[in-house]
Structures are given as C-alpha cells and as structure tokens.
Amino acid sequence: xxxxxxxxxxxxxxxxxxxxxxxxxxxxxxxxxxxxxxxxxxxxxxxxxxxxxxxxxxxxxxxxxxxxxxxxxxxxxxxxxxxxxxxxxxxxxxxxxxxxxxxxxxxxxxxxxxxxxxxxxxxxxxxxxxxxxxxxxxxxxxxxxxxxxxxxxxxxxxxxxxxxxxxxxxxxxxxxxxxxxxxxxxxxxxxxxxxxxxxxxxxxxxxxxxxxxxxxxxxxxxxxxxxxxxxxxxxxxxxxxxxxxxxxxxxxxxxxxxxxxxxxxxxxxxxxxxxxxxxxxxxxxxxxxxxxxxxxxxxxxxxxxxxxxxxxxxxxxxxxxxxxxxxxxxxxxxxx
Amino acid sequence: xxxxxxxxxxxxxxxxxxxxxxxxxxxxxxxxxxxxxxxxxxxxxxxxxxxxxxxxxxxxxxxxxxxxxxxxxxxxxxxxxxxxxxxxxxxxxxxxxxxxxxxxxxxxxxxxxxxxxxxxxxxxxxxxxxxxxxxxxxxxxxxxxxxxxxxxxxxxxxxxxxxxxxxxxxxxxxxxxxxxxxxxxxxxxxxxxxxxxxxxxxxxxxxxxxxxxxxxxxxxxxxxxxxxxxxxxxxxxxxxxxxxxxxxxxxxxxxxxxxxxxxxxx
Numbered sequence: 307x308x309x310x311x312x313x314x315x316x317x318x319x320x321x322x323x324x325x326x327x328x329x330x331x332x333x334x335x336x337x338x339x340x341x342x343x344x345x346x347x348x349x350x351x352x353x354x355x356x357x358x359x360x361x362x363x364x365x366x367x368x369x370x371x372x373x374x375x376x377x378x379x380x381x382x383x384x385x386x387x388x389x390x391x392x393x394x395x396x397x398x399x400x401x402x403x404x405x406x407x408x409x410x411x412x413x414x415x416x417x418x419x420x421x422x423x424x425x426x427x428x429x430x431x432x433x434x435x436x437x438x439x440x441x442x443x444x445x446x447x448x449x450x451x452x453x454x455x456x457x458x459x460x461x462x463x464x465x466x467x468x469x470x471x472x473x474x475x476x477x478x479x480x481x482x483x484x485x486x487x488x489x490x491x492x493x494x495x496x497x498x499x500x501x502x503x504x505x506x507x508x509x510x511x512x513x514x515x516x517x518x519x520x521x522x523x524x525x526x527x528x529x530x531x532x533x534x535x536x537x538x539x540x541x542x543x544x545x546x547x548x549x550x551x552x553x554x555x556x557x558x559x560x561x562x563x564x565x566x567x568x569x570x571x572x573x574x575x576x577x578x579x580x581x582x583x584x585x586x587x588x589x590x591x592x593x594x595x596x597x598x599x600x601x602x603x604x605x606x607x608x609x610x611x612x613x614x615x616x617x618x619x620x621x622x623x624x625x626x627x628x629x630x631x632x633x634x635x636x637x638x639x640x641x642x
Numbered sequence: 643x644x645x646x647x648x649x650x651x652x653x654x655x656x657x658x659x660x661x662x663x664x665x666x667x668x669x670x671x672x673x674x675x676x677x678x679x680x681x682x683x684x685x686x687x688x689x690x691x692x693x694x695x696x697x698x699x700x701x702x703x704x705x706x707x708x709x710x711x712x713x714x715x716x717x718x719x720x721x722x723x724x725x726x727x728x729x730x731x732x733x734x735x736x737x738x739x740x741x742x743x744x745x746x747x748x749x750x751x752x753x754x755x756x757x758x759x760x761x762x763x764x765x766x767x768x769x770x771x772x773x774x775x776x777x778x779x780x781x782x783x784x785x786x787x788x789x790x791x792x793x794x795x796x797x798x799x800x801x802x803x804x805x806x807x808x809x810x811x812x813x814x815x816x817x818x819x820x821x822x823x824x825x826x827x828x829x830x831x832x833x834x835x836x837x838x839x840x841x842x843x844x845x846x847x848x849x850x851x852x853x854x855x856x857x858x859x860x861x862x863x864x865x866x867x868x869x870x871x872x873x874x875x876x877x878x879x880x881x882x883x884x885x886x887x888x889x890x891x892x893x894x895x896x897x898x899x900x901x902x903x904x905x906x907x908x
Binding site: 547548 | 714716734735736738739740742744746748749750751759760762763764790791792806810
C-alpha cells in the first residue's frame with residue numbers, strides 16, 4: 307500500500323526537492339524578480355495612457371500591485387511556510403514569465419496600439435469584461451454547465467453500456483460494430499438536421515449532440531477494452547465457478563477500466579469542442595452562445611474573456627477526471 | 643484425516659470429497675489452426691487414483707498443458723472421455739482447479755479479494771470469509787491481504803494463486819508448471835511447500851512440468867509424454883517417502899532413467 311501512496315504523491319516530490327535548495331538561500335530570488343515583473347506591469351498600466359480607453363485599468367494595476375507585494379513578502383518568508391513556500395518556489399519561473407508577459411501585453415496593445423482594437427485586447431480589457439458582464443457570464447456558465455453535464459453524463463452512461471455489450475457479446479458486436487464504425491467518424495454536429503426532427507426542444511437536441519460527441523469515444527474504447535481482456539482471467543473465473551454475469555461485472559469491467567478512462571478523456575475534449583455548436587441551436591444563454599453573439603458584434607475582448615473561462619472549466623473537469631482515475635486505477639501503478 | 647488434516651482449512655467443515663479419481667480414456671485432441679488440424683494429443687489413457695500426485699513430463703509444446711485444460715473442463719476433448727469419480731467432466735468446476743504458470747491474479751483486486759474470488763463467484767463469501775484468511779495463512783501471506791498483485795514478488799504471487807485455488811477446497815489440483823517462472827531458490831521453497839500442502843489436504847494432484855527433478859521430488863508417479871502429438875511413452879513409480887531429497891541416490895538413478903527416456907526425443 308505504501309508503494310501506491312508514494313507513487314500517488316510522486317507529483318509532490320519535485321517541488322519539495324527544489325525547496326531544499328531554497329532553504330540554503332535566505333531570500334527567494336525568483337520571488338523578487340517576479341515582484342519586479344508584476345510591479346512593472348502595474349506601472350506600465352497606470353503610467354502610460356491607453357490609445358483607446360478600455361476601462362478597468364485602475365483595477366488591473368491594483369491587482370498586479372497586490373501580487374507584486376505578495377511575491378516580495380513571500381521572497382523573505384518563503385522558508386517559513388513549508389507547503390505554500392514549496393509551491394511558490396516551484397512555480398517561481400512561471401510567476402516571473404507571467405509578469406513579463408502582462409507588461410509586454412499591456413505595451414503592445416493598449417499603450418502603443420501595435421495590436422489594435424477590436425482584434426486584440428489588453429489584459430485590463432479582459433478584466434473589464436469580467437467586471438461589466440459578471441452576471442451575464444455567470445448565467446452563461448450555469449447554462450453551459452447544465453447542458454454539458456446532462457449531455458456528457460447521458461453520453462458516457464449509454465456509451466459505456468453499449469461498449470460493454472459490444473465487447474462482450476458476439477451477436478451484439480456482429481450487428482453493432484459495423485454501425486459504430488460507420489457512425490463513429492461522422493462529426494456529432496452533422497446530426498443537427500435530424501435532431502431537429504427527433505427532439506421536442508432545441509435544448510434536448512443540444513444535449514443529444516453533446517452526448518453523441520462524448521459517447522462515441524467511450525463506446526469504442528470500452529468495447530475494445532472489454533474485448534482485449536486477458537483470456538486467462540475468464541478461464542480463472544469460469545474454473546472457480548463464476549457465471550456470465552460475474553465474468554462481465556467482476557472481470558471484464560474492471561479489467562477494461564484503463565481503456566474506458568482513455569475514452570472518457572477523449573469524450574471530454576470532444577464534448578467541449580461541440581458545446582459552442584450545440585449552443586447554436588436556439589439557445590438563449592451559454593458560453594458558446596455568448597461567444598457567437600459577441601463575435602457577430604466584433605466584441606472580441608468578450609470572446610477572449612469567455613474562451614479563457616471555457617478553457618479553465620475544461621481544465622478543471624479534466625483535473626477532476628484525473629483524480630477519479632488515480633483513485634480507481636491505483637492498482638495499475640505497477641504497470642505504468 | 644482429522645489429526646493430519648489441514649488445521650487452517652478446517653475452520654469450515656469440508657463440503658465435498660477431499661480427493662477424486664480421474665480417468666482419462668482414449669483422449670485425442672486437435673486444434674483448428676486456420677483450417678488445418680493440429681493434433682496435440684493422441685489416444686491418451688491414464689488413470690489417476692484418488693489422492694495420488696502424478697507428474698506429466700514432456701518436451702515443451704507437446705500438449706501437456708492441453709491435457710490439463712481438458713481435465714479441468716475448460717476445453718472439451720475432440721475424441722475420448724474424461725471422468726472424475728466416474729462422472730463425466732463436462733465443464734469447469736471449482737472442485738477441479740487449474741493453477742497456471744502465470745499467477746493470473748486479477749491486478750485490480752487486492753490479494754484478499756483475489757483469494758476470495760471462488761467463494762464470491764459462487765455467492766458463499768459472506769458465510770465463509772474465514773476460509774480466505776485461513777488460505778492466506780496456509781500459504782504464508784497473512785500480512786499481504788491488502789496488497790495489490792503488482793506489489794508481490796513472483797513467488798508470493800504464485801502462493802496467492804495457490805491460496806485462491808485451495809480456498810475452494812479442491813478435490814483435484816491441476817498444476818500447469820506453476821513454478822516454471824520462479825527463480826531457483828523460490829522454486830525449491832515452493833516445491834517443499836507444495837508437497838506439504840498436498841500431504842495435509844490430501845487432494846489429487848496432477849503436475850505438468852518439464853523439470854525432471856521437480857517431477858521426482860513431488861510426484862508418486864511420473865508419466866513421460868512424447869513430442870507432439872503427445873502419447874504416453876513411459877511411466878515411473880517414485881516409491882520414496884516424503885520429504886524427499888534431491889541427492890537421494892535412488893532418485894538420482896531414477897532421474898538418469900527418465901532423462902534417457904526423454905533423451906531419445908530431444
């Protein structure tokens with residue numbers, strides 16, 4: 307067991323090793339550099355005027371200043387904060403890079419206008435979107451999460467059940483596999499015309515599109531996972547008195563789980579990719595709808611701001627799925 | 643057997659005969675390989691008495707393992723009949739358990755659950771949980787019930803596979819080169835343990851091996867099989883008391899004879 311937990315903690319080992327080096331230095335140099343970079347970004351934002359006003363520049367400068375102060379303080383106390391300190395030291399180079407990036411971004415967009423409005427937005431332009439559109443964006447996040455979770459959940463449940471049946475039953479596979487091979491490569495969005503006919507509401511049609519995008523990879527990988535289970539495991543099961551149901555539920559399903567997770571990750575990315583299109587189908591809210599709406603009005607800052615939200619949502623859900631996988635597949639650690 | 647019986651496995655009363663007589667009559671078997679028939683066994687006749695330990699010895703790929711699979715009931719012979727205590731073998735049954743060369747433990751389940759598989763599959767685990775602990779104790783894995791198979795050494799994994807078989811109280815244990823992949827020291831230890839388990843539990847045992855010394859140390863009878871398609875070439879009785887020692891001069895003499903029989907083939 308201890309091996310497993312050690313392996314699970316492997317990610318945490320790297321920062322603590324770096325922090326050992328940090329202990330020898332009284333001052334965290336990267337922290338000071340990061341503070342300088344973020345302070346520069348703040349200074350650029352307030353000291354130079356915008357070519358075209360974007361709003362929220364004061365708030366942006368305040369946030370970057372606060373970050374600079376925090377990094378400066380951390381630079382002196384980092385050794386006294388074991389957990390936070392180790393994390394900060396590990397990400398030190400990133401913090402510097404982000405500070406420099408923000409300063410350059412400010413200069414090239416708002417301050418010098420080399421990358422002009424409306425095609426580009428300075429960081430405080432994006433911040434301004436979050437400030438002025440808070441309620442609308444929150445509503446859109448809620449609607450998108452509702453559509454995504456209904457679509458993804460129904461897609462993977464059906465996809466998983468069909469995948470197990472395809473992988474296990476020869477007859478099911480005889481009829482199902484050719485159909486799956488035919489339907490699989492068709493983009494989920496190509497079904498939009500039919501969905502309008504088959505589904506009572508446009509929301510149900512959107513859910514179906516998301517479900518299809520997430521369900522197909524889960525089906526394909528589950529079926530190949532179940533079909534490729536080591537035959538000796540079934541021999542062992544049958545020899546020990548197991549019936550068909552036991553062979554499926556206790557051998558085929560756990561043995562195929564690593565494949566299933568690959569399918570889940572693929573399904574997750576596909577489902578996010580079709581969200582925008584699915585929200586074209588007469589949706590009134592949602593991040594995809596908002597992106598299209600703002601694109602039509604050249605509100606590119608709003609588009610970028612929304613894309614960042616979508617990316618963070620997707621990354622967050624991927625992270626959750628990784629946690630679930632590491633928990634369910636901890637038995638696999640020895641094989642990786 | 644009450645006094646000499648396996649104390650650990652008697653926690654729960656035995657449910658079936660402790661050993662079984664196996665009768666193999668005129669068994670031939672062929673595999674269908676892309677349309678051509680590959681004959682692997684040719685009219686095998688073999689009777690194994692209840693409680694006997696028989697070793698099947700033969701060159702690699704001669705069909706020894708196929709014969710074990712047929713006796714276990716996992717496969718059916720093309721020709722001939724196999725009976726256990728007079729009843730035809732028509733499918734796998736937990737009273738006749740095959741132990742493979744690879745431990746084939748389920749990697750997703752902890753050792754305890756692996757050992758419990760047979761009881762769980764037959765729906766009797768709730769009443770017989772103590773048998774699992776007893777079987778783990780019998781093979782010396784008590785401390786590893788919570789480990790995953792990948793955390794075990796080769797020898798420990800094979801012990802766990804033995805416990806998974808023994809927990810079902812098999813009347814017939816079919817051993818398909820179970821020590822074949824172990825290092826030589828672990829192999830020696832497990833050979834001794836296997837004999838001790840057999841003496842205690844008194845099941846019938848059929849061991850497939852290509853190690854002459856192993857066959858002579860463990861079995862009361864050694865059957866030498868020919869190259870594929872395998873037929874029985876010779877039979878040796880090993881009438882030496884257990885535990886046996888590899889430097890026993892009678893065993894060494896016997897070993898020379900067996901090797902000579904095999905030598906014509908190699």
